[in-house]
Amino acid sequence: MSARPIRVLLYGDLNLNIIDGSAIWLQSLAETLAVGERVDLTVLLKAPEERGLITDALHAIPGATIASGPELAGIGEPLPVPVLRSVIEKLDREQPFDVIVLRGYPLMKDLSKSKQLHGRMWVYLTDIPQSIDRLTAADEEHIPRIVEAAKHILCQTEELRVFIEGVFKEAAPKLILLPPMIPPVEAEPRARAAARRIVYAGKFAPMWGFLEMVEVFTRLHADMPDLEFHVVGDKIHTREKPGYYEAVTQALNGTPGLIWHGGVSRARTAEIVSSCDIALSYRDARMDRSLELSTKVLEYGSAGVPVLLNRNPMHESLLGHDYPLFANTLDEAERALRVALDDDERYARASRTCLTASRAYTYPAVFERLRPYLDRAVPPHVAVGEQPLRLLVAGHDMKFFTAIENHFKALDGVAVEEDRWKGVLAHDEDVSRDLVARADVIVCEWCAGNAVWYSNHVNPGQRLLVRFHRFELD
Numbered sequence: 001m002s003a004r005p006i007r008v009l010l011y012g013d014l015n016l017n018i019i020d021g022s023a024i025w026l027q028s029l030a031e032t033l034a035v036g037e038r039v040d041l042t043v044l045l046k047a048p049e050e051r052g053l054i055t056d057a058l059h060a061i062p063g064a065t066i067a068s069g070p071e072l073a074g075i076g077e078p079l080p081v082p083v084l085r086s087v088i089e090k091l092d093r094e095q096p097f098d099v100i101v102l103r104g105y106p107l108m109k110d111l112s113k114s115k116q117l118h119g120r121m122w123v124y125l126t127d128i129p130q131s132i133d134r135l136t137a138a139d140e141e142h143i144p145r146i147v148e149a150a151k152h153i154l155c156q157t158e159e160l161r162v163f164i165e166g167v168f169k170e171a172a173p174k175l176i177l178l179p180p181m182i183p184p185v186e187a188e189p190r191a192r193a194a195a196r197r198i199v200y201a202g203k204f205a206p207m208w209g210f211l212e213m214v215e216v217f218t219r220l221h222a223d224m225p226d227l228e229f230h231v232v233g234d235k236i237h238t239r240e241k242p243g244y245y246e247a248v249t250q251a252l253n254g255t256p257g258l259i260w261h262g263g264v265s266r267a268r269t270a271e272i273v274s275s276c277d278i279a280l281s282y283r284d285a286r287m288d289r290s291l292e293l294s295t296k297v298l299e300y301g302s303a304g305v306p307v308l309l310n311r312n313p314m315h316e317s318l319l320g321h322d323y324p325l326f327a328n329t330l331d332e333a334e335r336a337l338r339v340a341l342d343d344d345e346r347y348a349r350a351s352r353t354c355l356t357a358s359r360a361y362t363y364p365a366v367f368e369r370l371r372p373y374l375d376r377a378v379p380p381h382v383a384v385g386e387q388p389l390r391l392l393v394a395g396h397d398m399k400f401f402t403a404i405e406n407h408f409k410a411l412d413g414v415a416v417e418e419d420r421w422k423g424v425l426a427h428d429e430d431v432s433r434d435l436v437a438r439a440d441v442i443v444c445e446w447c448a449g450n451a452v453w454y455s456n457h458v459n460p461g462q463r464l465l466v467r468f469h470r471f472e473l474d
Contacts, residue, residue, distance in 0.1 A: 013104030
């Protein structure tokens with residue numbers, strides 16, 4: 001008998017017509033889950049499809065179902081949160097999901113109230129306050145409720161996991177690392193900066209340092225007129241800073257040597273990045289407090305393209321203290337780029353470092369992190385003989401054993417029976433004798449009268465397991 005597929009629903013509170021890190025994350029997770037031969041994947045879209053820069057890749061995943069949330073809801077606009085909940089619950093009633101992966105703190109404030117979805121939601125928490133001083137009373141109300149409703153809480157980095165565990169201790173047993181995910185690329189380390197091109201791919205927001213990088217490039221271009229700055233992306237944030245939109249559009253369209261490719265697919269972005277020598281990920285110093293790692297840094301590295309980025313503890317942990325392209329000021333950025341463009345030894349070392357660091361984040365590598373948790377949701381087929389393994393569970397109070405018993409019941413080739421005792425010492429002895437006669441394995445929940453009785457009545461060839469609880473010893 002082959003193992004049953006693991007039915008997974010994936011939803012992010014994201015408009016996939018807009019290319020940014022969140023949209024790339026959803027595509028990456030869908031393609032990572034598709035590595036699993038048992039995963040039956042459904043991706044639910046928040047917004048109507050208007051362009052296929054992300055969704056074309058989703059439709060190309062073999063066997064995946066791409067469902068339009070607006071169509072299911074009978075509306076022509078992105079799904080509002082209250083409507084989303086009804087759509088997911090309806091899909092789940094029609095064909096229940098084993099795992100429901102969700103991204104979005106605001107939507108989880110509502111979905112955590114769903115009794116139907118309780119205990120099956122794997123929640124990716126990233127848009128929560130990431131320092132104690134920024135947590136509000138509302139956060140301290142919402143986040144514990146989300147944790148209680150979730151099966152797992154997915155954290156992008158160990159730093160974020162430690163923060164959540166430290167503040168919300170009840171989350172500790174549910175926390176799983178889900179690092180950034182990148183396609184496997186067969187790249188080689190580069191020996192020198194041969195193309196005379198630098199590249200930035202991503203969104204345009206004040207904290208993301210794009211205008212600062214234009215300034216640094218302009219300084220370099222004055223001395224290196226053959227140097228090109230290739231820019232990918234078309235999402236310009238307009239609310240944070242007056243005049244920012246105009247400054248970005250002027251820089252994109254009016255900077256000598258800057259080549260703007262606009263918004264393109266992830267595959268095309270990878271081609272552009274691979275044609276360049278150095279990638280830029282210089283950000284505002286306030287971003288150094290972030291507990292997240294940029295996927296773009298890993299994508300650049302997977303192509304063998306070294307990255308200019310801020311020196312901070314997370315980046316030092318990833319690339320090492322002596323990585324040659326760290327910079328925390330514009331002058332440091334300019335000096336580092338000049339050296340890397342002209343010093344083959346430092347350039348080659350940076351390329352090797354970035355390429356090596358990226359390999360732990362490929363789709364297959366990340367899926368292996370998730371596989372044990374997915375297998376627990378729907379245990380794989382267990383090779384047994386023609387007769388099922390007969391498992392008998394005996395005890396008077398099973399409230400702490402429910403999840404374990406459900407796991408046993410989900411195993412192929414295992415037949416589970418119960419001997420429910422009326423009390424610590426009270427049971428129907430005739431029933432117990434009948435059950436023990438046909439059991440292969442007996443599990444006693446609690447070391448009480450059940451353990452005493454079965455230890456005196458176990459037959460040759462049977463196995464008896466007794467599950468102690470720590471406070472039974474006190």
